[in-house]
Amino acid sequence: MNSPKRRHWCLTALLILSIIGNGYMLLGYLAMRAILDYPFWLIGILNVIFAVALLKWMRWGFYGLVATSLMAFGLNLYCGDGVLHSAGVFIKIAVLYGVLQIGGKTSGWAQLEPRREPCDQPGSGSEGSVVGGGSAAETKAP
Numbered sequence: 001m002n003s004p005k006r007r008h009w010c011l012t013a014l015l016i017l018s019i020i021g022n023g024y025m026l027l028g029y030l031a032m033r034a035i036l037d038y039p040f041w042l043i044g045i046l047n048v049i050f051a052v053a054l055l056k057w058m059r060w061g062f063y064g065l066v067a068t069s070l071m072a073f074g075l076n077l078y079c080g081d082g083v084l085h086s087a088g089v090f091i092k093i094a095v096l097y098g099v100l101q102i103g104g105k106t107s108g109w110a111q112l113e114p115r116r117e118p119c120d121q122p123g124s125g126s127e128g129s130v131v132g133g134g135s136a137a138e139t140k141a142p
Contacts, residue, residue: 005057010099011108015051018092022047040075043068059112062100069093 022044029041046068053061069089076086100109 005111006106007055007108007111008099008102010102012055014096014099015055018051019048022051040072043072043075054112057111057113058115060115062096062112065096066093 026041026044026048029044047065050061050064050068053064055061069092072089073086076089077083097109100112101107103110
């Protein structure tokens with residue numbers, strides 16, 4: 001029997017603060033009507049989605065946050081921010097990765113669910129299919 005997953009309080013706090021902070025940022029962009037200027041609002045929406053995915057133990061949420069940090073870095077440079085200021089977005093990823101490592105074998109990272117391929121999921125219909133090399137006579141149903 002699998003034991004229930006337990007998240008370190010630091011990870012929970014970091015993810016909740018990320019959701020609140022990105023939500024606050026989105027409200028700020030709406031209030032300033034700056035939605036059309038640069039797509040920082042899109043990064044905020046994606047960050048909320050990826051943080052929620054991490055709360056639901058999905059590893060792709062972490063990789064999504066890495067991707068949005070790369071997008072934010074590029075946009076900051078494009079908007080004229082310096083390299084040092086723009087690189088600050090990577091501090092968030094370093095802190096998140098560090099917090100995910102707290103706990104050794106029961107760390108948040110060790111408990112994250114890897115991405116499952118559609119054919120790996122039960123009921124996908126691929127359990128009995130023949131892949132490759134068989135002749136047409138071998139693969140036909142009676």
